[in-house]
Amino acid sequence: xxxxxxxxxxxxxxxxxxxxxxxxxxxxxxxxxxxxxxxxxxxxxxxxxxxxxxxxxxxxxxxxxxxxxxxxxxxxxxxxxxxxxxxxxxxxxxxxxxxxxxxxxxxxxxxxxxxxxxxxxxxxxxxxxxxxxxxxxxxxxxxxxxxxxxxxxxxxxxxxxxxxxxxxxxxxxxxxxxxxxxxxxxxxxxxxxxxxxxxxxxxxxxxxxxxxxxxxxxxxxxxxxxxxxxxxxxxxxxxxxxxxxxxxxxxxxxxxxxxxxxxxxxxxxxxxxxxxxxxxxxxxxxxxxxxxxxxxxxxxxxxxxxxxxxxxxxxxxxxxxxxxxxxxxxxxxxxxxxxxxxxxxxxxxxxxxxxxxxxxxxxxxxxxxxxxxxxxxxxxxxxxxxxxxxxxxxxxxxxxxxxxxxxxxxxxxxxxxxxxxxxxxx
RNA sequence: GGAGAGGUGGCUGAGUGGCCGAAAGCGGCGGUCUUGAAAACCGUUGAGGGUUUAUCCCCUCCCAGGGUUCGAAUCCCUGCCUCUCCGCCA
Numbered sequence: 336x337x338x339x340x341x342x343x344x345x346x347x348x349x350x351x352x353x354x355x356x357x358x359x360x361x362x363x364x365x366x367x368x369x370x371x372x373x374x375x376x377x378x379x380x381x382x383x384x385x386x387x388x389x390x391x392x393x394x395x396x397x398x399x400x401x402x403x404x405x406x407x408x409x410x411x412x413x414x415x416x417x418x419x420x421x422x423x424x425x426x427x428x429x430x431x432x433x434x435x436x437x438x439x440x441x442x443x444x445x446x447x448x449x450x451x452x453x454x455x456x457x458x459x460x461x462x463x464x465x466x467x468x469x470x471x472x473x474x475x476x477x478x479x480x481x482x483x484x485x486x487x488x489x490x491x492x493x494x495x496x497x498x499x500x501x502x503x504x505x506x507x508x509x510x511x512x513x514x515x516x517x518x519x520x521x522x523x524x525x526x527x528x529x530x531x532x533x534x535x536x537x538x539x540x541x542x543x544x545x546x547x548x549x550x551x552x553x554x555x556x557x558x559x560x561x562x563x564x565x566x567x568x569x570x571x572x573x574x575x576x577x578x579x580x581x582x583x584x585x586x587x588x589x590x591x592x593x594x595x596x597x598x599x600x601x602x603x604x605x606x607x608x609x610x611x612x613x614x615x616x617x618x619x620x621x622x623x624x625x626x627x628x629x630x631x632x633x634x635x636x637x638x639x640x641x642x643x644x645x646x647x648x649x650x651x652x653x654x655x656x657x658x659x660x661x662x663x664x665x666x667x668x669x670x671x672x673x674x675x676x677x678x679x680x681x682x683x684x685x686x687x688x689x690x691x692x693x694x695x696x697x698x699x700x701x702x703x704x705x706x707x708x709x710x711x712x713x714x715x716x717x718x719x720x721x722x723x724x725x726x727x728x729x730x731x732x733x734x735x736x737x738x739x740x741x742x743x744x745x746x747x748x749x750x751x752x753x754x755x756x757x758x759x760x761x
Numbered sequence: 762g763g764a765g766a767g768g769u770g771g772c773u774g775a776g777u778g779g780c781c782g783a784a785a786g787c788g789g790c791g792g793u794c795u796u797g798a799a800a801a802c803c804g805u806u807g808a809g810g811g812u813u814u815a816u817c818c819c820c821u822c823c824c825a826g827g828g829u830u831c832g833a834a835u836c837c838c839u840g841c842c843u844c845u846c847c848g849c850c851a
Contacts, residue, residue: 376811380820387820390832394779403831410831559841579771579808700809704771709790711808 336435336697343369352441355448355659365434372427379420386413436540437547440694442659443668449658455671456658461642462651464675469738473678474729475609478504480740480760484610495607496599496614503758507744508617508728510751512592515619515644519721523640525590525621530570532593536560538573541699543665543691550600553614563596567620568718575624575701579711585703586633587624590721592617610729611683617724623717626703627693630715634690638670641686641721647747650730651675653682667692672722674730685726688719 342349346362353360389410396403447456478484483504489497500508519525533555539545539562544552553563564570571591580587595618599605606612621640625633638654645652657669666689673682693713696702702711735743740760744752 373811376820380811383820384818386831390779390830393831397779407831414831581771702808709806 336694337438337441338693338697339435349441353438355442355446356439356662357660358439360438368427368431368434372424372431375420375424375427379417379424382413382417382420386410386417389413436698439664440667440691442662443690445656446662446668447656447658450660451658452661454658455661456656458654458656458670460651460653461646462649462675464651465677465734467677467736467738471677471733471736472740473609473676474732475678477732477736477740477742478610481742481758486609493614496612498610498613503752503755504728504732506752507731507742507748507758508724510744510748511727511731512617512619512724513751514647514748515721515724515727516590516592518644518647519590519619519621519640523588523590523621523643525588525640528571528574528589528591528622530564530567530574530591530593532564532570532596533561534564534569534573536562538569538576541576541701542569542572542695543698544569547664551598553596553598564593565597566595566618566720567591567593568622571620571622572624572695572701572716572718573699575696575714576699578701580624580701580703580714582704582706585624585626585714586629587622589622589624590619591622592619592724594618609678610725613725616726619721619724621688621719621721624701624703624714625717626705627712627715630690630692630717633715634668634670634688634717637717637719637721638672638688641672641688641719644722644727645672645674645685648727648731648745650727650734652685663687663689665689665691665694667694670719674726676730676733677736678729678733683726684723685730686720686722689717691716691718 337349342365346365350360350362389406393403393406393410396406447454449455472480475484475486481502481504483501485499485501486497488499492499516527520527536545536559539552544565552565555561555563570593571589574589575587594615596615599612599614602612610616621637623633623637642652642654652672652674655671655673657671662669669687669689671684672686672688674685675681676683692715695716696713699716701714701716703714704710705712731745731748732742735745737743737757742758744756744758749756
């Protein structure tokens with residue numbers, strides 16, 4: 336949610352900034368609601384004040400043993416007026432709320448203009464794109480060859496976009512996860528965090544998935560409304576919901592491995608083959624909760640932490656700055672890391688690192704106490720995948736394949752594979 | 762699943778329908794004292810919002826949502842959560 340004060344002080348700025356993301360904000364409509372809100376709120380509070388004073392007077396008169404009937408007659412009808420005013424105020428506030436919560440975050444000044452992923456800007460590339468002197472296979476064929484990746488059985492058990500992994504391929508995914516968790520905790524200063532995989536609606540509202548993106552979620556319960564997490568971002572970030580974090584605990588750096596569940600509504604034609612786009616996948620997520628003054632640096636750092644995993648795995652990747660049209664609803668600025676997939680001869684997203692500034696914090700009521708002022712201030716939240724484990728598995732299988740169909744295990748993963756160096760095809 | 766107890770400020774914990782945004786203690790902050798520190802003593806110390814240049818003033822909040830009342834932390838209803846005992850269980 337955006338800062339309401341900004342709307343009152345510089346509506347034009349808000350409007351032009353929202354236009355950057357193709358959001359047509361009706362300033363007149365807003366102004367109308369805001370003016371009505373102001374008027375009815377003042378009126379309601381005046382009535383409340385009147386009621387409070389009268390009630391106090393009645394209490395005092397009663398204590399003295401005086402006749403309170405005249406006073407009671409005086410407040411006759413006040414209750415009705417108040418109720419009407421309060422109802423009207425509630426309606427207007429609800430209107431204002433739904434207007435505000437539907438608005439995306441304002442973009443950082445450094446975000447390039449553009450409509451879709453074609454307008455994203457490549458910041459850097461790392462590593463050599465591997466060249467093969469044989470006919471390569473993609474991960475689906477390799478997975479089948481190794482009897483380690485079985486989409487048919489996944490479809491039988493559940494449906495499309497589910498998979499069964501077996502033996503060394505399953506183990507390789509687990510090794511990737513373990514390696515990533517260890518690297519982030521031991522080298523990057525994150526605290527390992529285990530969280531629920533089912534969350535309530537308040538949590539999803541806090542991070543911005545609800546109310547707008549309910550279609551992308553799997554709902555597992557009505558009353559109470561509960562959902563499977565689409566990313567660990569949701570439970571981990573919600574740790575600070577309704578909290579005032581002590582200054583000496585800042586910044587918070589948390590890393591969490593969870594499965595992620597996405598209905599992928601609106602992606603029916605995309606990536607139907609293989610492991611790239613599943614309803615259930617494993618991911619290691621990095622979350623930082625920081626002071627406003629530190630968030631831009633923290634965003635750069637967090638992105639580097641994710642990049643570091645790709646470097647250690649010796650996977651070629653590029654870093655992309657998302658353009659205005661491709662940046663997510665809650666984000667001010669997002670870097671995507673795209674890993675080279677030989678099977679697709681393309682760079683594909685394996686991490687997305689975003690700075691939400693105070694947008695989530697305002698929804699979450701997540702604050703920290705600034706010792707300089709003694710006052711609570713909204714935190715800034717930053718998160719990124721570090722990395723998507725399923726896609727990392729795909730990348731390793733495809734980049735490390737041999738002519739015989741073996742999969743060479745990256746050196747850093749070998750300790751997690753019991754010292755194994757190669758997964759043999761036979 | 763069965764039975765009971767309870768949710769109050771950063772924490773512990775009192776609270777008779779009006780004088781309660783809330784005793785007391787701890788903690789925090791400021792001061793006195795001290796070369797400095799500790800102790801002691803004194804003072805101060807919740808959040809959000811409205812109006813305002815600002816101060817003042819006002820409103821809301823004692824788990825959440827409804828209700829009763831001129832007036833609710835306090836009474837009533839619903840929900841959520843926590844704890845204890847029993848049962849079951851990885």
